[in-house]
Each structure stands twice: as C-alpha cells, then as structure tokens.
Amino acid sequence: MGTTRRLGSSELFPTDTPIGPDAMIGRRDDVTRMATALLGGTNLVVAGPRRTGKTSVCDAAVAVCAQEGAYTVAADLFLLPDAAALAEALTLAALANRPVLRAALARAARAAGHAWDALSDAATIRAHQDLGDAGIDLELALVLRRAQAGSAEALRTAVQLLGVIAEADGRRLVLFLDEFQEIAGGRFGDPDAVTKMLRAVLQRAPAVSVVFAGSIEHMMRRLFGPSERALSQFGAFFDLGPIHPDEWRAGLRERLALDGCAIADTALDRLVATGDGHPRATMLLAQHAHAIAVEELRRDLDDAIVAAALPRAMRGEALCHQQTLELIRELGRHAQTLAQRVALGAVLYEGLQPSTAARTMRRLRDAGIVEQDGPRGAWRIGDPLLRRFLAGLPALGRIALDPPGG
Ligand SMILES: Nc1ncnc2c1ncn2[C@@H]1O[C@H](COP(=O)(O)OP(=O)(O)OP(=O)(O)O)[C@@H](O)[C@H]1O
Ligand SMILES: [Mg+2]
Numbered sequence: 001m002g003t004t005r006r007l008g009s010s011e012l013f014p015t016d017t018p019i020g021p022d023a024m025i026g027r028r029d030d031v032t033r034m035a036t037a038l039l040g041g042t043n044l045v046v047a048g049p050r051r052t053g054k055t056s057v058c059d060a061a062v063a064v065c066a067q068e069g070a071y072t073v074a075a076d077l078f079l080l081p082d083a084a085a086l087a088e089a090l091t092l093a094a095l096a097n098r099p100v101l102r103a104a105l106a107r108a109a110r111a112a113g114h115a116w117d118a119l120s121d122a123a124t125i126r127a128h129q130d131l132g133d134a135g136i137d138l139e140l141a142l143v144l145r146r147a148q149a150g151s152a153e154a155l156r157t158a159v160q161l162l163g164v165i166a167e168a169d170g171r172r173l174v175l176f177l178d179e180f181q182e183i184a185g186g187r188f189g190d191p192d193a194v195t196k197m198l199r200a201v202l203q204r205a206p207a208v209s210v211v212f213a214g215s216i217e218h219m220m221r222r223l224f225g226p227s228e229r230a231l232s233q234f235g236a237f238f239d240l241g242p243i244h245p246d247e248w249r250a251g252l253r254e255r256l257a258l259d260g261c262a263i264a265d266t267a268l269d270r271l272v273a274t275g276d277g278h279p280r281a282t283m284l285l286a287q288h289a290h291a292i293a294v295e296e297l298r299r300d301l302d303d304a305i306v307a308a309a310l311p312r313a314m315r316g317e318a319l320c321h322q323q324t325l326e327l328i329r330e331l332g333r334h335a336q337t338l339a340q341r342v343a344l345g346a347v348l349y350e351g352l353q354p355s356t357a358a359r360t361m362r363r364l365r366d367a368g369i370v371e372q373d374g375p376r377g378a379w380r381i382g383d384p385l386l387r388r389f390l391a392g393l394p395a396l397g398r399i400a401l402d403p404p405g406g
Pocket of ligand 2: 056
C-alpha cells in the first residue's frame with residue numbers, strides 16, 4: 001500500500017476548469033438536448049449562476065455537433081481584449097474546420113510567428129482559392145485583414161464569414177460564445193451596436209446556430225429577454241438540469257475508483273448532502289476528502305474523512321469568500337445584512353425600507369451573489385460553502401433605521 005503513485009486529488013476532482021465529457025457527472029441529457037437543438041438550427045442562451053457547469057456542458061454539446069459533421073467555432077469573450085481579437089479568433093477557428101486550411105494555417109502561423117499575420121498571406125490565399133472553387137467570393141478574409149484598424153467592421157466580416165464557410169461547404173456551423181455578458185462592458189464596441197450587428201448578420205445565416213453562455217444571469221436576461229434589446233427573442237433559454245443525488249453518488253464513486261478508493265455509504269451521503277447539488281462545491285469537497293485519504297495512506301473514505309473535508313474546503317476558499325464579502329459591502333449599506341439573512345434563511349426585509357431592501361437585493365443578484373427561483377421565488381445562495389461562510393459571520397448588530405442608542 002502506498003507504493004504505487006496515487007492520482008492527484010485535483011486531477012480526479014477538478015474545480016477550476018471546465019471538465020471534459022468523460023469526467024462530467026450527470027448532465028448527459030443536457031448535452032444531448034443541447035446538441036440536438038443546435039444541429040437543428042436553434043439558437044440557445046445558457047444563463048446561469050457561476051461555477052455550475054455551463055461551459056462544460058456547452059463544450060460537450062459542441063463536441064457532439066462536431067462528431068455529427070458540423071463545423072464548430074468557440075470563443076471565450078472573457079479572454080479576448082477587444083473586437084479585433086474576437087474577429088481574429090472567430091476567423092481562425094472557422095477556417096480551421098477545413099482540413100486543408102487547418103494544415104496551411106498551422107504552417108503559415110509558424111512561419112509568420114502570428115496567426116493573424118499568417119492570414120494575410122499564405123493561408124488567406126489558400127482560403128480564397130479553396131472557397132473560390134465552391135463559387136464563393138472569399139474576399140472576406142482579406143477584407144478582414146484590411147479591416148484591422150476598424151475593428152467593428154472586422155467583427156462584422158468575421159461573423160459573416162461563418163455563414164459563408166458553412167454555405168460553401170454545405171455544413172451546419174455551431175458557434176459557441178462563452179461569457180457573452182462581457183459584450184455589455186463595451187470593450188467589443190457599443191453593446192447595442194454589437195448585439196444589433198450580431199442579430200442582423202446571424203439572421204441571414206440560417207446554416208449557423210449559436211449558443212451564448214454567460215455567468216451573470218441577470219445581464220444575460222437583459223440582453224436576450226423580452227425587451228426591445230437587439231437580441232431579444234433571438235435565442236431560447238436553456239436551463240441546465242439539476243444533477244440528481246444518485247448521479248452524484250455513482251459519479252463520485254466512479255472517480256474515486258480510478259484511484260482504487262472506496263467510500264462508505266454514509267460518508268458518500270454526507271458528501272453529497274453537504275455539496276447540496278452545487279457542482280463545484282461538491283467536487284471541491286470530494287477533492288479535499290480524497291486528499292486527506294492520500295495523506296493518511298488510505299484508500300477507504302469514511303465519515304470522519306468527509307467531515308474533515310468541509311473545514312479544509314472552507315479554509316481553501318477563505319480568500320475567495322473574503323473577496324466576495326468585500327464586493328458585497330460595496331453594494332450598499334445593507335448588502336451584508338441582506339446577504340447574511342439569505343444565507344441564514346431569515347426574514348429578509350425586517351427593519352429595512354422595502355424599497356431600499358429591494359434595490360439592494362437586485363444589486364446582490366446582479367453581482368451574482370444571490371439567485372432567485374423564478375421572478376417571485378425565494379432568494380438563495382447557490383454555493384453551499386459561500387452560504388456557510390456568510391451564515392457564520394457575526395450579525396451586524398441592530399441595523400439601520402434606528403438612531404444610535406435608540
Ligand atoms: N457535470 C459536472 N460534474 C462534475 N463537476 C462539475 C460538473 N459541471 C461542473 N462541475 C464542477 O464545476 C466546475 C466549473 O465548471 P464550468 O467551468 O463548466 O462551470 P461554469 O458554469 O462555466 O463556470 P463559470 O461561471 O466560472 O464560467 C468544474 O471544475 C467542476 O468542478
Ligand atoms: Mg464558464
């Protein structure tokens with residue numbers, strides 16, 4: 001025992017990156033449903049709380065679409081500085097779907113040192129000939145290159161190019177735009193202008209289907225909800241289903257078995273209950289439980305190990321929780337009190353002006369701290385570890401409206 005190298009706890013239970021289809025627990029139906037919709041030409045909007053598996057499900061669905069013969073293009077707006085960079089990313093990803101171009105692009109990029117520069121010479125000329133054979137004028141890529149100075153034009157051209165390539169090759173093209181709420185920040189251009197452009201171009205490209213994903217649910221609903229906004233009703237909201245406790249139990253057992261570990265039924269129940277259905281929190285608890293087992297040179301996880309995993313996970317998250325608390329405090333005088341009340345399941349508005357309380361709740365929601373089940377539903381904090389942190393803070397004393405000493 002202990003002679004063979006153990007699998008790393010964060011390899012078994014990753015918590016800081018989207019996870020591959022093989023490591024995903026549950027969500028198979030979501031992936032199939034999403035892929036079917038996209039292959040059928042439906043645009044989707046995945047707007048959900050942070051760290052709940054949006055990117056993982058979208059990645060998996062996009063991979064299924066690729067297996068089914070669709071072209072695929074993915075961009076994470078969070079990682080891109082501006083419209084020109086987004087235009088470049090979309091163009092390169094789109095062209096890479098064509099096997100001839102993929103090789104040419106890779107070669108040219110190595111030679112030019114930068115893929116974008118490569119596009120202007122070798123690869124673009126190949127693209128031009130290649131698509132030209134299909135009777136399509138592919139000045140587009142060259143236009144794109146020229147349009148570098150005018151990044152709005154470059155972005156429009158890049159989005160148009162998606163439709164051109166799809167049509168030329170008789171394929172469906174699935175576009176995945178992750179962290180789409182970044183559009184609202186303005187660095188890709190005026191948000192209204194960008195969303196109008198996307199809508200106008202994509203509506204004329206029936207071979208392209210798009211999945212927009214974003215973390216700040218409210219922001220996404222404002223961009224796509226039934227308002228006069230540009231993308232209004234362009235995409236159907238796609239809600240990720242819950243991961244059932246049975247799926248968690250089976251999935252966590254399976255992953256532990258990869259390191260030759262077993263877990264007692266009661267310990268497993270405890271882990272799943274503490275994770276409270278939250279994907280990342282559950283994985284984090286499993287990660288710490290496994291790490292403790294490794295330290296103790298054991299391959300059987302019991303209740304004591306799972307119990308010890310919780311304070312370790314809380315310590316690991318301490319910095320993150322502290323930052324969240326600071327963010328909450330910036331949201332207004334009563335924000336911390338209200339967040340703590342949500343965490344404790346206490347009466348929300350007691351001692352507060354209803355309008356002040358409602359405004360503060362909206363701010364907490366927009367900041368991604370609290371969620372609401374439906375427009376008039378109960379408020380809650382989805383991440384059980386954050387909830388525990390907030391519930392454990394000392395109460396702020398008598399709030400509010402009373403004069404000091406009154
Ligand atoms: N189906 C799943 N099975 C197991 N763990 C999952 C699953 N989905 C998500 N997770 C956990 O949540 C973490 C975050 O996943 P992912 O990046 O897909 O979520 P996200 O909603 O896109 O997050 P963000 O808000 O940061 O963009 C993963 O590292 C993993 O720990
Ligand atoms: Mg994500």
